[in-house]
Every structure is written in structure tokens, then in C-alpha cells.
Amino acid sequence: MTVDDARSLLFVPADRPDRFGKAVGSGADLVILDLEDAVLPERKGDGRAAVERAHAGGAGRFVVRVNAATSEHFALDCAALARSAAPVPVMLPKVEGRAQMSALLDRLPGTRVLALVETARGVLAAREIAAHPATARLAFGSVDFSLDTGAREPSDTTTWARAQLVLASAAERRPGPVDGVTPRLDDPELCAADSALAATQGFTGRLCVHPAQVAPVNRAFTPSADELRWARRVLASLEAGAASVDGEMLDGPVRARAAAVVRRAERHQEDGS
Template identity: 45%
Template sequence: MTIAARSILFVPGDRAERFEKARASGADIVVIDLEDAVLPDRKVAARDTIYDALAGLTEPRFVVRVNSLDTDWHADDVRGLAALSGVAGLMLPKAERASDFAAMHEAAAGKPLHALVETVSAVLNLADLVTAPGLSRLSFGTVDFQADAGIDGDQAEIDYVRTQLVLHSRSAGLAAPVDGVSTDLSNDEALARDTDHARRFGFGGKLCVHPRQVGIVNAAFLPSASDVDWATRVVAAIDGAFGAVAVDGKLIDKPVVDRARRVLDTYSAFDSFRR
């Protein structure tokens, strides 16, 4: 079982001194951002900064969010950065269709691609988008989507869209999708609630915009102690058993066993962030 990254932390592409600091935060993935975090007159310089910082790396460490397909910077971003050994993958903002990824897939030479779903068109076109070559995961750009859809609110107001991302990801064999950012950096309780909300909807991770959010997100995607205890007892009960088996008075069938194994696999994979 492959466990998808939980915390995906953005760092500005023109701040090279923050790249390794972001990795030290404990984030599962660090995304160096050439899009929203960089002003238009800094785009080219930021691309050069990323190239200089990553060119000497011998192993992939960072995902890079390139500028969107409809900008003058997109093609040069992909051409200049995709082949670097320090680049672990590319993220495309405002992705809307599978064909958006054709050139990126060729340039990335097998590196995973990430799609940011941020527009109404993308949501209505998910069945096509998830067939993009090289696509590994969807992320929900909630703030941009709300603006595009004219929706005021990021919980129940857009839970229908969350469900669509989960179902289409599952159908296409992609990793569980990543939920959008929580913009209030001072409210840890709200962040924990937001992350738990995403987890219960079937998301496997959450976008972060500050290192202080990473630990809370990582912990929220871990199984609770009670879940681990239950899963341990389920797996122990069916080991070598014949016929019907019950745990806590409930019969255990294959879907329940599969869920128990997923709980234990997730707990084991991220044991350094146990709560």
C-alpha cells in the first residue's frame, strides 16, 4: 500500500534561503511556487533562482508549481526545470483538461504531475482531467474555486466538489486528493477541524502555506489511538481464524479487514508524527 503525502507546503520560488528550511518543517512534500507567491516582474528571476538552487542536487527533493498554461512563463518554466534531478514533480495551477499536461508529461520524463483544480470548468471536466498522462494527484484550490464559482464559504458550500474530487481520483486510480489551504494562520483549532473535515470526506492531504501548519495537518491524518487499537484487534482476530469472527460484538468481513489493514499501514508509514 502506497501512503500519499499528507502535508504539502508551499514556499516562494524567489526565496531560496527558505527551500531547505521548508523541508526541515516536517512537510511530506515541499512545493516551490512560481505562480501566486511570485510577483510578475520577479517570475524570470525566480525561475533562475530555483534552477541555481536545484541544479546541484542529485536526488529529487522538491515539487515545482509552474505558472499556468495561459501565461507567457509556462513553457519556459517547464523547459527550464522539468529535467532537473532535484525536481521530484511538477504542479500545474488552473488545470482543466487532460491535454493541458501533454507537454509537461513529455518534459518531465516520468516524474509525477499534480493538478490544481481551481475553476468551475475543471470540476465539470474531472472525468477527462483525471486521464491526463503522468497525473498522480489532484489538489483542490479552494480559494480560487470559490472566487470563480461565486461561492462564499469553504465548508458545506463546496463539499459537493470535495466528493467529486475523491470519487474521480478513486475511479482513476490516483492518490487520495489534497484539500485546499486554511488561510487563518493564527487559529490552530480551526486548522485541525478543517483537516479532520477533509480526512472524513476521503482526502489524503492538505495544502499548507506556513510551516506552523505542517505538524497539525500531519497529526490530523494519522489514525487515532482508538482506531489503531480496533484495527490491531481486528487483524489479530482474523489471523488463522475459520468461519465467522466478531470484534466488539460485530461480525468481521473483508471490507472491515481491509479498512483495519489500511489503518495500520497508515499508522506505520507515518510513525514519526504519531499523536
């Protein structure tokens, strides 16, 4: 699974290498080694060292969240990643335009970036960010966005912000964006409901802050058995020359949607998830 098509992306503190294995074994498509919010300033060095060791050992499918480009820790984070034998995708927080992207690429050329949009400025610049050549995908930092704007979840403001990321991603031919977290760790039903809603809005993955959130997130972004049956019926009917299925006209967009459902289902089946 790559940063382009991961459904579940699980945060783990970068200074807790004892948790890396459990995170990889959680079923998450990708694990985010977090050097930013999850690590105290005095522990950043330990986190960088753990990240370097993890990549040297080839352990797991990782993305690294560095500190923001304006942070005093940013240069050291990038230097640690530059020493890695293999390139690693980077989650860049507080992206508000090309400036932050360029700051990262100046230090880590060729890096594929999961651009975390979590401020009003970032949302308003979503298409500019999505258009950057290094952007693999957009992600929504919903908690920080609420802090920045004062908007609470759910609200028209947060729904509108999510729509901007979905539209920007589609306009620039990027994969569907990654939605923010469900902060409640003890409510898997809420996580499942949040994830299902995000899927209907055009998101194709979510951030997770606890291993228990991985399964409901993966389910929400994996075609159900009913969806897969529908898609296969559509494709079979088109090959047979039929004009409709269950009263639905079989035009080009319906065929494309059905083919996409089958591709997603097969991709996740190949990954064993």
C-alpha cells in the same frame, strides 16, 4: 514521502531560497516551490534560478508549482525544469482537462503531475483529469474555486466540489486527493478542524501556507493511537478466526480498512513523522 502519499504540502515562494531550508525542516512531507501566485512577474526568473540550484544541490523533498499552461511564463518554467539533473514532480495549476496535462507532458515527458483543480470546469472534468496517465494525484484549489464560482466556504457547492475530486480519484484508482488551504494563518484550531473534516471526506492530505499549519495537518491524516489499536485488533481477530470485534462484523472491507490503517501508520513511522 512521495507525491502519492504526502499528508502536508507546504508552499514556499520559489524566489525566496532563504526559506527553503526552514520549509524542509518544518515537518512537511513535501515542500512546494511556488513559481506561480507567490512570485511577482519581475521575479519569476529569480525563482526559476533558485529552483534549479535547489535541485542541483539535492536539497529537500520538493514539488514545483509552475505557472498555468496558458500563462506566458509556462514555457520558461518548463525549460528550467528540463535542465534539472533529476526529474521533479510538478504541480500544475488551473487544470481543466487533458489539454493542460498534454501541454506539460509535451515539454516535460515522464513528469508526475499533482493536478490542481481550482475552477468549475476543472471540477466537472475531475475524472478525465484523474484518468490521465501522468496524474499522480488531484488537489483542490479551494480559494480560486471560490473566486471562480462565487461560492463561499463552507457551502454545499464547495462540499460537492470536494466530493467530485474524491470520487474521481477513487474511480481511477488514484490516491486520495489533497485538500486546499486554510487561509487563516493565526488559527491552528481552525486548521486542525478543517483538516479533520477533509480526512472524513476522503482526502488524504492538505496544502499548507505556513509552517505552523504542518503539525495539525499531519495529525489529521495520520492514524490515531485508537485507530491503530482497533486495526491491529481486527487483524489479530481475523487470524484467530473471530467473526466480530466489538459487535462489528469482520468482513472483507473491514479487513482491508484495518490493513490500510496499519500500513499508513507504519509508513509515517518509518519517515519519522
